[in-house]
Amino acid sequence: MSFSAPDQLTLDVKLHAYDTFDNFIESKKNEQLLNQLRSELFEHNIFIWGRFSSGRTHLLHAALHHAKESGRTAVYIPLRDSASLTPNFLKNIGKFDLVCIDDAQYVAGDSEWEMAFFAAFNNAVENGSRLFISSTYEQTLSGIKLKDLVSRLQSCLTFQIHDLDDDRKRAAVLQQANARGLGISEPVVDYLMARSERSLPVLMELLERLDDKSLQQKRRITIPLVKEATGWL
Incomplete structure (x- = not known):
């Protein structure tokens, strides 16, 4: 817009x-x-x-x-x-x-x-x-x-406006993923939380990137796809 x-x-x-x-x-x-x-x-x-x-x-x-x-x-x-x-x-x-x-x-x-x-x-x-x-x-x-x-x-x-703790940030990622219809699994979210910077803007930007990659490749968001998108080992 x-x-x-x-x-x-x-x-x-x-x-x-x-x-x-x-x-x-x-x-x-x-x-x-x-x-x-x-x-x-x-x-x-x-x-x-x-x-x-x-x-x-x-x-x-x-x-x-x-x-x-x-x-x-x-x-x-x-x-x-x-x-x-x-x-x-x-x-x-x-x-x-x-x-x-x-x-x-x-x-x-x-x-x-x-x-x-x-x-x-x-x-x-x-x-x-x-x-x-x-x-x-x-x-x-x-x-x-x-x-x-x-x-x-x-x-x-x-x-x-107070920061969320990690549990609520995790809940925010899951909620955004569900709103996008991604059906992301909890182990994938746990992987994101463990490897990414734990700030909401960074996590949400990462989720958007994964959404785009998932659509482009017609694949579910899994840990292997996350590794491809981020370069994480």
Whole structure:
């Protein structure tokens, strides 16, 4: 799925088909956040922070799905790509009902981006849009030089998203595999968990690669196929 910005840039973003609220493996610590997103996503501006592997991007994509299902417009802006964008990309985001901004830490300390972010925040509020913003750490705010932008971000409902333990990461891999109709066996998942970096983004990217290879070769995902795809011995 691609989204167009007012400065005529086109950002090609693949909406993660399986990243929904229902497919998010929650822990007790994340229960309040998930309930808030399900019931009040369009009532408040929300800021979440958590580690790279905590599932922040999953929740932003889930919010996009939720907006689409409820007949609302939405845009996803990954600021980790800010080096290939211009601050003008944030202009007029208020035309969307929901604006999902991922990895805000990438523009902290950049005065031009901070001014654009501040103007975009005001534009969204003035037009009744809702912002859903993520960062790797709450201290992103302390790295922002523009105090007015800090004030705007502090006005958001703020939640920490907690990492899953290995058992829940394993459950997340199984759930994603089942959602894709892969029928992956538990021994294969155990093999992935033993050999791969145990972060959700890495595990999900690996699962997508295995899905593609399985389709191309018309083979089930087995440990031999995993070894072929990864080069693991």
